[in-house]
Amino acid sequence: LAQAVGVVHAADTGKEAVFVSLAPFHEADLVVPAVCHALGIQVRDELPQTDRIALALQNRTVLLILDNLEHVLAAAPHLADILAACPTLTILATSRAPLWISGERIVPIPPMTVPDPSRSLSLAEFERTDSIALFTARARAANPRFELTEANARIVAAICTRLDGLPLAIELAATRTPVLSLQAILDRLDRRFELLAHNAGDQPPRLRSLHDAIAWSHDLLAPDEQLVFRRLAVFAGGCTLEAAEALCGEPGVHVLDCITTLVFHSLLVRVEQPDDTARYAMLETIREFARERLETSGEFAALRAAHAAYFTSLVREVQLGYYTPEIPDPSHLLFVAEEPNVRRALAWEAEHGESALLLYVVSIGWWSWLPGAAAEWLERAIAGESHVAPGQRPLLLAAAADYYASSRHDIGRAAALVDACLSIAGEPDDAKAMALAASCQVIIADREGDLGRARLTATDALERWSVGPP
Structure with missing residues (x-):
């Protein structure tokens, strides 16, 4: 360039x-x-x-x-x-880091454009997309019979998108076309560093494989910056500065300074949010490298546990304020931005027999975040096969009832769980659980066609939500 x-x-x-x-x-x-x-x-x-x-x-x-x-x-x-x-x-x-001298003007070079997956594009539009044009040119150089067609354009687009529009990665993938089909290349991108190697021998060593190219940038970082870089791989879908400071630092490590360096080295991307805050995310290719470093550091297991605990606490804060008079509901931005991280934390819980986060997620109605086996997961928690914190069982039963009534439409199971909740719940300690059970009774009454009982129960539920202790 x-x-x-x-x-x-x-x-x-x-x-x-x-x-x-x-x-x-x-x-x-x-x-x-x-x-x-x-x-x-x-x-x-x-x-x-x-x-x-x-x-x-x-x-x-x-x-x-x-x-x-x-x-x-x-x-x-x-x-x-x-x-x-x-x-x-x-x-x-050209540099992967600023020179920091007077008069310097920094011009970031973004990745190449990739097709918008939400749009239906013509072959000509695919051909005009610069990442696809690069792939096509390099594929033809390696395999003269290669042609971009209506039949294969979407697979090429998927390859370029999975590779984050990174030119070197796209070039390396294209060199595999004489041996692998496009679909085979796409399928192997889960192990991209094995696939994307062996560039032309006249290239410098750092450009002969995708792994070596990223390692070159990584090795330019100071030890503290390398530490924060690999720990950021524990997040899914990026993180806030507060989350990074909570999970990625240690005494003497200034996380903000490290993140600043990573952004300037193009190893981290600042992503603006609708509420004018910022998140920090890695391209998937960069994150895979960082995760590799994290797994070999010996920190991975402890950091995953800390990640799960952090997002359990975060969702707990939302759950404590849910259905309060506060307007607007503050949870919707968290719902959108942190869904990947909460899903990852839920997966950790499933692996370790915990259920605190599951309880909080279900109790505020975020069922879409649950995995396909959510019902089995809930039943294991109800049966005592996974850990439930002392005093939380009434809320677990009420949340499960709400899940079965609202998401699974299993009114019979929901009613049984409401009865089980109310049989052990007592005020004031279980006010939130009783409020949730009452809201579930509203759904049950409505489904049974008893609108009068539904209205009375709804009034009771709202009163309990508004006066229940946090």
């Missing part, structure tokens, strides 16, 4: 564009001599290199393109001195 910018710049302006690849250099002290060599400047005296470059460029207008500067960022102050001494010099630097 940087080379293409140089070619266009020279063609459009007639000015010099000089390209310097810094990938072979591993010491910052070698950057300025490499610049001198590229500019054709011979250093034969004791004149400082900055002055020598300024003297050589005094009658030249040059665009200097420095590619892959991220691993020699210590050279940035020297480049700032050169720019200050050379008013006719412009530097275009």
